Each structure stands twice: as C-alpha cells, then as structure tokens.
Amino acid sequence: MSTQVVVATGRDLVAGLLGSGFNGKVRLPGEAEYDVQRRAIVPSVDSRPVLVAEAFSRSDVQAVVRVGREYGVPVAVQATGHGTKLPADGGILLKTTPMTAVFVDPERRIAKVAPGARWGAVIDAARQFGLAPLSGSSRDVGVTGYTLGGGVGWLARKYGFAADSVIRAEVVTADGRVVTATAEQHPDLFWAIRGGTGNFGIVTSLEFRLYPVRQVHAGIVYYGIDRAAEILRCYRDWTATIPNELSTAVVLTRIPGTEQRAVAIKVLYAGTRELADHLLKPLFAVAGPRLAGELTTIEYADAAMGGTPARHLDFLDELTDDVIDVLTGIEDEPTIEVRHWSGAMAHPGPGAGPVGHRQAQFSLIIDRELPAGLLPDSGRTFVNFLADHGRAETSYSPADLQRLRAVKRAYDPTNFFHLNANIKP
Numbered sequence: 016m017s018t019q020v021v022v023a024t025g026r027d028l029v030a031g032l033l034g035s036g037f038n039g040k041v042r043l044p045g046e047a048e049y050d051v052q053r054r055a056i057v058p059s060v061d062s063r064p065v066l067v068a069e070a071f072s073r074s075d076v077q078a079v080v081r082v083g084r085e086y087g088v089p090v091a092v093q094a095t096g097h098g099t100k101l102p103a104d105g106g107i108l109l110k111t112t113p114m115t116a117v118f119v120d121p122e123r124r125i126a127k128v129a130p131g132a133r134w135g136a137v138i139d140a141a142r143q144f145g146l147a148p149l150s151g152s153s154r155d156v157g158v159t160g161y162t163l164g165g166g167v168g169w170l171a172r173k174y175g176f177a178a179d180s181v182i183r184a185e186v187v188t189a190d191g192r193v194v195t196a197t198a199e200q201h202p203d204l205f206w207a208i209r210g211g212t213g214n215f216g217i218v219t220s221l222e223f224r225l226y227p228v229r230q231v232h233a234g235i236v237y238y239g240i241d242r243a244a245e246i247l248r249c250y251r252d253w254t255a256t257i258p259n260e261l262s263t264a265v266v267l268t269r270i271p272g273t274e275q276r277a278v279a280i281k282v283l284y285a286g287t288r289e290l291a292d293h294l295l296k297p298l299f300a301v302a303g304p305r306l307a308g309e310l311t312t313i314e315y316a317d318a319a320m321g322g323t324p325a326r327h328l329d330f331l332d333e334l335t336d337d338v339i340d341v342l343t344g345i346e347d348e349p350t351i352e353v354r355h356w357s358g359a360m361a362h363p364g365p366g367a368g369p370v371g372h373r374q375a376q377f378s379l380i381i382d383r384e385l386p387a388g389l390l391p392d393s394g395r396t397f398v399n400f401l402a403d404h405g406r407a408e409t410s411y412s413p414a415d416l417q418r419l420r421a422v423k424r425a426y427d428p429t430n431f432f433h434l435n436a437n438i439k440p
Contacts, residue, residue: 209368
C-alpha cells in the first residue's frame with residue numbers, strides 16, 4: 016500500500032475511516048470528550064492529535080492503520096495511558112481502551128486478553144482458580160503495553176518477566192494485515208514483540224501463561240533511616256543467599272501519612288509465613304526496631320506493593336560501598352528504591368525475547384533526576400521504566416538491538432510506528 020503525502024484535516028480522516036469500515040468513536044478538537052480521551056497518565060504529555068479514534072474491534076484497528084498510511088498521518092496507540100511518553104501531535108491517537116475482554120482457561124493455565132485490558136481484571140479472573148499472572152505493582156496498568164515492554168513484577172524472580180510467558184499474539188502490522196505470532200508462526204516477530212514494545216505492529220490479542228500462586232506472605236515494613244547504610248550493606252550480601260520465591264526491595268522514603276524519613280523493606284514471598292520469617296530474619300535483625308507496617312499472608316490478588324516513579328533508572332551489577340554512601344547521603348531526601356532482580360529473570364530458557372539486561376543484580380530507581388556524575392552510569396535502561404523514549408535503544412544488548420532492527424525492517428520498513436520507544440529500521 017502506498018503512502019501519500021497530503022495535508023489531512025480531521026474531516027478528511029473521519030471520511031477515510033468511515034469508508035474503511037471503522038465502527039468505533041471519533042473525537043475531534045473542540046469536543047469535550049476529545050480533551051478527556053487525549054490525556055495520558057504522565058502530566059507532561061499534552062497530545063494534540065488531529066483526532067482520537069476509539070476502537071472497539073480488530074477491524075477498527077486495521078481501519079485506523081490503513082487510513083493513517085493512506086493520508087501519511089502517524090498513528091499512536093494508547094490503552095490506559097501509563098506508557099504514553101510522546102505526544103501524538105498532528106496524528107491519529109488510536110485508543111484501544113474499550114477493548115477490555117479477558118478470558119481465563121484454568122485447565123491450560125492461560126489468559127487471553129484484548130489490548131485495553133488492565134491487570135486488575137486478569138488478577139480477578141484468575142484468582143478464582145488459584146492462579147496468578149505476572150502482573151506489576153498496579154492493577155490499573157494495561158496488560159499489553161506492560162508485557163510488550165518486558166514486564167517486571169513481584170513474581171518475576173520465580174517465573175521470569177511477563178514477556179517470557181507470552182505464547183501467542185495477534186498483530187496488526189504497518190500495512191494493515193493481521194498476523195498471528197507464535198514460536199512457530201512468524202517466529203521473528205514473536206521474538207521481537209516480547210520486549211521490543213509496539214515497534215512492529217499493534218497487538219490486538221495476547222495470550223500468556225498463568226501460575227499456581229494463590230497466597231503469598233507480603234507487605235512493607237519500615238525501619239529507622241539511621242540504619243539505611245547498614246541495611247543496604249546487609250541487603251547486598253543477603254540477597255545472594257535467598258531462593259527465587261522471595262522478591263524484595265529496599266526503599267529510602269517516608270512512612271505513609273507522615274514526614275518521617277524511614278527505610279522501607281518490601282517483601283513478597285510465594286510460600287509460607289514460617290519460611291518467610293526464617294529467610295528474612297538476618298535482614299530484619301540488622302534493620303533494628305520496626306517503626307510501622309507488617310507482613311501478612313494474603314491472596315496474591317490483594318497484595319499491594321506500590322512502586323517508585325522512575326525519574327532516574329539504572330542497573331547495578333554490584334551494590335558497592337561507594338554507591339551506598341552516595342545514596343544515603345543525598346541531601347534533598349528523594350525516594351530511592353534498590354530492588355533485587357536475578358533469579359528466573361536471568362535464566363529465561365531458549366527462545367526468550369529481547370528483554371534487556373537480564374543479568375543485572377539490582378535496579379536503582381530514584382523519583383527525581385540527579386546531578387550528572389553523582390552516581391556511576393551503566394548506560395542501561397528498561398523500557399517499562401523509561402522516562403525518555405529517546406534512550407530506548409539503551410534498553411537492549413547490542414546483539415538484540417541489531418536483530419530488532421532487522422525485524423523492524425521486515426515488518427515496518429518506513430517506521431510507521433514511531434510514536435513509541437522507537438527502534439529505527
């Protein structure tokens with residue numbers, strides 16, 4: 016299909032959509048709903064698309080892609096808005112938000128979701144069968160965008176990244192075709208979407224594995240900030256001794272509802288309280304008296320672990336004394352989260368997708384930018400946490416990036432899908 020370079024008005028695009036069989040809703044500038052639908056979660060993203068198209072079906076998605084190609088107008092995709100970091104100015108903002116279907120097959124331990132589904136719906140559908148998805152910290156985040164970006168959740172050390180559990184995807188490509196990507200069908204595309212985000216097409220259906228996790232021992236406990244350096248040094252050594260069922264993070268933050276600075280230890284253990292208490296004993300002994308919070312045995316579906324906004328993100332292969340000294344000495348008291356990775360994330364098995372930097376031991380997230388040179392910079396990032404999509408290529412190893420570019424050339428040689436964490440052909 017050829018791409019015309021024309022100046023398209025909103026009315027031109029509406030006519031094109033109607034002629035292409037689009038049955039969704041169209042929002043134009045000046046309409047109240049336009050301003051509602053164009054918003055992203057990130058306040059700094061103020062999109063001004065030519066129109067917003069709300070899709071209700073796969074054929075609606077195809078129609079938007081074909082019209083975008085015909086009129087030479089870029090298409091940006093948004094489900095919940097959590098992953099939207101670039102404005103869709105002058106383009107079509109395709110909303111897959113209304114496409115929310117979730118189906119769980121308990122015998123196969125598989126979930127199938129439409130592109131607008133959120134994790135909360137999957138968690139609730141799976142819990143009645145004693146199953147759990149590899150969801151993240153928030154029930155409101157969209158399943159598809161999170162998973163295509165890798166998806167690191169609180170069961171990741173046991174079962175891997177969410178992208179590693181994908182078994183099938185239905186994809187609308189840049190020429191408006193629908194292809195099914197599996198390990199056997201379009202295997203190059205299947206590899207690329209499991210970590211390479213939406214660079215290669217629009218996923219309109221996603222299937223992935225669920226896991227037999229009903230209860231966990233989890234929560235957040237708070238300790239004195241004066242023990243921060245000792246806790247982090249202990250944490251560095253202690254994490255080398257624990258099983259993959261135990262996921263943890265140490266956060267320098269404040270006790271909720273107060274201004275009191277504290278060290279929070281986040282815990283989710285996919286096992287019994289007795290074993291969790293035994294495993295955590297050395298770390299808690301160093302932490303000192305507990306100030307607030309508790310660990311409880313609850314259903315996985317009810318575990319609320321929270322997250323830290325990733326204004327600064329890096330990976331650490333080693334949590335050195337020098338880094339600990341810097342983190343505990345920053346004067347303006349940001350929220351600092353050091354999270355243990357490793358486990359199944361580092362050992363995904365053959366055929367795994369290009370989720371970047373699997374061998375890192377720790378991630379470091381800080382809720383504000385830091386002065387240049389304050390901390391060592393590994394130059395590595397992670398797509399799900401990436402604030403600056405201009406750095407998307409640093410989310411991958413050099414070999415994976417080269418392969419991703421080859422897949423991009425095969426499925427989107429003109430870079431039609433570029434309003435994203437872009438990988439250029």
